[in-house]
Amino acid sequence: MSPSSASAAARDIVSAEARERELALLAELERKVLWLASWTIHNANHIRGNEDGLKVGGHQASSASLATVMTALYFSILEPQDRVAVKPHASPIFHAIQYLLGNQSRDQLERFRGFGGAQSYPSRTKDQDDVDFSTGSVGLGAAITIMGSLARDYLKAKPWAKGLQPGRMVALVGDAELDEGNVYEALLEGWKHGLKDCWWVVDYNRQSLDAVASDRLFEKVEHLFLNMGWEVVTLKYGRLLTEAFRQPGGEALRQWIDSCPNSIYSALTYEGAAGWRRQLEADIGGERGVPELLARYDDAGLARLMTNLGGHDLGLLLDAFRAAGRDRPVCFIAYTVKGHGLPFAGHKDNHAGLMTPAQMEQFRSENRVRPGHEWDPFEGLEGSMAELERFLAGVPFRSTATRRHHPPALPVPEDFPCPKGQTMSTQEGFGKILNELAAGSSELAARIVTTSPDVTVSTNLGPWVNRRGRFSFAAQEDPFQLRRLTSPQKWGGGPEGQHIELGIAENNLFLMLGALGLTHSLMDQRLLPIGTLYDPFIQRGLDALNYACYQDARFLLVATPSGITLAPEGGAHQSIATPLIGIAQDGIAAFEPAYVDELAAIMKWGFAYMQRDKQAKSQAWEREAWVREETGGSVYLRLSTRPLAQPGRELDGDITEGIIQGGYWMRPPAPGCRLAVCYMGAVAEEAQRAAGLLAEDIPDIAVLAVTSADRLCAGWHAAEKKRQLHAVDENEATIPDSYVERLLAPLARDAALVTVLDGHPAALSWLGGVRGHRVQALGVEHFGQTGTIGDLYRYYRIDEKAIVEASLAALGRKSARARDYIAKL
Known part of the structure; x- marks a missing residue:
């Protein structure tokens, strides 16, 4: 062997040893994460006082199915600039991981689902451990990662955002979330815009709250993602099963698993080794090699083999994540067991189930946790504490001090446009204000990005788009302009464009506004997003609007036309309840001006209000201040197509102040x-x-x-x-x-x-x-x-x-x- 060959072989040995040691440490951390998550829920339900007698809950089984996936991601794969939407019911796993990384406190875990404690579902505004995207309303957390990736792509194309770091948008998705219609609206929008650098990891445990998932559902899911331009990586079998398939009788075992109904597989998982052996002997015991194959495993080993799915194999997950490219989105379908590692694993009713005190004591014994040491980070783990601490200190995700950014506010021009005219509607005035901003060269105008669900022209965004252009990575000429065909819309496209055109899906509009309205915090680049839609159709996307506000995203929502004033259009296009939505919706200040000078004053104020940032926000109820006056928020304008005779006045300070205050x-x-x-x-x-x-x-x-x-x-x-x-x-x-x-x-x-x-x-x-x-x-x-x-x-x-x-x-x-x-x- 030549010296160079010997050196390469030595490196391979060292690399293999390092990998095995990494897997061993990760396996220990996975065990600790599952313990901490389960104990956090147990403490909230069985140990902490319960003054009102309500069930606290916490989803031990739904958390457990993602323990391996999240261990691999957070302790090995993710970089600080990656952003993750965690499946709502995996909140305890997330909090446990952040506790081990030093981003979460014991006090917060002990108050999980209690006042001021770690939240039931990950919340970027209420949790202290650096949640990227709030989740809770299922399907929305997954979809916003698509819009977040598109927002990052938009920024990458801008010369003033050269310091932007590359990063993945990652969604950890419960398989039942794929029943939500907004998911498919978002997938289609991502395909239209050439989505890249987005990962979805589907926790395919085949169980929802009430039922076991339909058989062969994964085939439909796989084809959907493939049709939308995604790479699909199916992680079905772990290394133990893969090795068993290579043995005599292994192919029969594989075929049995592939044809086994989800409901039977879940029942056998809960029943355990005796059930597996009885069923396999009855169904394929006569196949060549199968009796010998089954005889190689004792009961515990057989149970471990039959639940060795891809989503619970750390080595398989790490290899798949590291091999994934970044030039197109990737969907990992990770087969898992709901409640993996817990006594009710696989039971069809385990969604909201809780371990009993007796089961928890058995679980404590299995994890070698002494009473009084339940919260100790390294209690019961194998290996030295120093080695574990060194490993955690070197986790890539932990390599920066903060992942929340606070870029400076953009100045709002003092000479803010205020269109003049004897008769005008507020919708027309809005278009003219944006047109005047577009004609200028202010930094504010450069950071405005508009978006609309196929109603750009009819909401008076057309003049803005004519001046600033549609956004696309590749230059796109307008065929009507090239052929000198009459059209008032000169909508060429290119990287310099500042309008993102969306299809007719209000959920996507609000998710896009949510993503664009968080770039200042997530990506250290401030945008001023403006979204327009028809006022009555706010209600079509109200869940997503509420979600965007719950994130504390910052945007200007222009809803027009409104009310029965849109007379010839009829009841389907006339809004009634939206003023009440404006009053009731937290995180957004709602205005309904009658005149264009009022509108101009509100927009000038609104651009500054969107950028307010009180960094040291208290998690407790702010008693001494009108909270939004200090912290800012989004703005909602309810505008009209009805032309009104304008007052023809110059606003003084008192009237302007009144307009902003509300009257x-x-x-x-x-x-x-x-x-x-x-x-x-x-x-x-x-x-x-x-x-x-x-x-x-x-x-x-x-x-x-x-x-x-x-x-x-x-x-x-x-x-x-x-x-x-x-x-x-x-x-x-x-x-x-x-x-x-x-x-x-x-x-x-x-x-x-x-x-x-x-x-x-x-x-x-x-x-x-x-x-x-x-x-x-x-x-x-x-x-x-x-x-x-x-x-x-x-x-x-x-x-x-x-x-x-x-x-x-x-x-x-x-x-x-x-x-x-x-x-x-």
């Missing part, structure tokens, strides 16, 4: 005023005309322009909470009134409010509770229909006649004089 007096009240008409959005003209008619008899009538019921309501509730908290302390300073309380203060105590909007009346009727005023609430409570604006406003009673009638009723005016008012209309 201002269009017609200020005199002291002691007894009637105020409060409107929001497209019904501005009806409200003001009605007030003009009433002013002949009620000269002190006031008109309140509400720009954000959400902001007014949130500020009021914040002030109320402060007063409640300080009510028992006589030494505390007086809590100042909220903005809406100050706004309504000039009205007489017995004054009446008439509220009106093109939406559900409850969105404004609460104003009466602020200072105890009587309210007549006008709005839309039933599905819309086709017609003219006049037809529909009259029918649904939000026209000026209805406002006058409500005003007179509020004041108790039942007279000939009242009839005269109505006659004028």
Whole structure:
């Protein structure tokens, strides 16, 4: 043997020894991870006090099926810049791994599923151990990794993001999550955009909450991914089974496993060795070589062999992960056993099952854990603590101090665009504002990225796209422009483009906004995402919108057109409940301006609000502040296609402040005023005309322009909470009134409010509770229909006649004089 050959052979020996030692250490860590996860759940259910008597839960079986996969990923494969969406029910495994890596505390584990403790499902805003993507609503965590990968691709194409590190987007997916429709919407969108560098690891344990999965489901799953351009790596058999298949009788064993129904396989897994041996002898015991093959294994060995699936073989997993390329997405279908390593492994009812105290004591004995040492990181493990500590210190995933970034905020131009015109809709004004930003060269404009589910033109994004272009990796010419065919849309594409066009799937829009709105934290590159859609179809993607907000993603959502004001389109395209969604949805500030100058002021403020970043956010309830004012959030604009005569004014500081806070007096009240008409959005003209008619008899009538019921309501509730908290302390300073309380203060105590909007009346009727005023609430409570604006406003009673009638009723005016008012209309 030549010296060079001898050297290579020596390296191979060292490499093989290092691999075997790595596998041994990983096997020990896997055992510890499963113990810690199981003990964390047990502690929460059987040891910690339970004052309300409710089952705490924690999904010991669903966690256990991913213990091997997550051990391989977090302790060997993942880099710090990789981002992972962990299957919701694997939360305890995730927390246990982070505990061993030093990112989680014992206190948090002991308070798992308790107030202030580790969360039931991974949460990037509530957990302390650096969750990348919150999960909980199944299917969404998987899908957002597709959008996250596309967001990273977008950034890679930008010259100002040269420092961006490559990284994989990884989803750990429960097989039952593949029943969710949003998964396939996202897969199709990923295919359209040439998805790369995305991994999905499917925990194929073939069990859901209520049932065992359909047989041969994996074949359908595999073909779906292949059709979407994914590489599919099926990890079905571990090394023990693979070796057994090579023996005489092994092929018969393989064929038996491949044809065994999932329900039978699960039952036998739970039954154990005696069941396996009895079934195999009955079914294939007459096949050549099978009796001898089965005789080689004692009962424990046979049970271990028959559950040696690919998702529980560390060496197989490491080889598969390391061999995967990065030029296209990869789906690993990892066969696993639900509850692997636990006494109820394979039982069809184990989804929410818990080990009994007796079973836990047996599990403790198997793991060599002494009482009182349950939380010790290295208790019961083989090998030296020093070696384990060295190994953990060298884990690639742990190689940076922080994985959360806080890039500086982008300046918002002082000369923010405010389009001028005598008559304009807020939707038109939105398009003109973006068009003016696109024509400039501000850093803010460079970081704006727009996206829309096939309604780009009809939501007035067209001018922006004409100037800034569609995003694609390869340059794409517009055939209409090349052939000089008339079209107002000049939509070529290329890496410099700043618009991502999506198909008609609102879930994908909100997931894309969620991913784009997290790039500042996940990738250290700030984007200002703007998404547009039709207002009624917020409800089609509401789960994904809530999910994006729960992540604390930052984006501007422009929903237009809205309400029954979209008259000829009919009820299917008319929104009623969205103002209430705007009020109720956490993480997003909702506005409904009537005029374009209001819209411009809100957008200018909104771009700064989206970038607020209070880094040291408390996990506890913030008692002393209106939380969102400090931490920022996303912004929702409910816009209209109805052109309104513009006020033609220059906004002063007070009006601008009022617009941002949620409202201002269009017609200020005199002291002691007894009637105020409060409107929001497209019904501005009806409200003001009605007030003009009433002013002949009620000269002190006031008109309140509400720009954000959400902001007014949130500020009021914040002030109320402060007063409640300080009510028992006589030494505390007086809590100042909220903005809406100050706004309504000039009205007489017995004054009446008439509220009106093109939406559900409850969105404004609460104003009466602020200072105890009587309210007549006008709005839309039933599905819309086709017609003219006049037809529909009259029918649904939000026209000026209805406002006058409500005003007179509020004041108790039942007279000939009242009839005269109505006659004028």
